[in-house]
Amino acid sequence: xxxxxxxxxxxxxxxxxxxxxxxxxxxxxxxxxxxxxxxxxxxxxxxxxxxxxxxxxxxxxxxxxxxxxxxxxxxxxxxxxxxxxxxxxxxxxxxxxxxxx
Ligand code: TYC
Numbered sequence: 001x002x003x004x005x006x007x008x009x010x011x012x013x014x015x016x017x018x019x020x021x022x023x024x025x026x027x028x029x030x031x032x033x034x035x036x037x038x039x040x041x042x043x044x045x046x047x048x049x050x051x052x053x054x055x056x057x058x059x060x061x062x063x064x065x066x067x068x069x070x071x072x073x074x075x076x077x078x079x080x081x082x083x084x085x086x087x088x089x090x091x092x093x094x095x096x097x098x099x100x101x
Contacts, residue, residue: 021100022075024067024082026059032091034060040093041067044082069100 024045026037034056041052045068059065070078079095086093 019071021069022072022097024075024079025096026065026067027094028059028063029092032093040082040085
């Protein structure tokens, strides 16, 4: 570029989409012990005993409860890992994910 060349006046701004967030959802079942659900919530989602108990009891009463919100990859990893903890113990404990509106 010589000294006489004009610099472009407009900057090209790359458009970066905000990553859509995904909910991790705890699903109730009739077999997994309550204390085990609380233990998994504390271990996997860094919840306090009190928070974990509230989430567990909400899923128990209403069928499902939103546990936390993450980017899609993290939500899926957490849901799989938490579900596996139950499976290893022979429980049907289930965590699913769903995109936020
Ligand atoms: N319903 C289970 C019981 O009565 C406890 C439970 C709560 C299991 C929440 C799963 O997501 C769940 N032992």
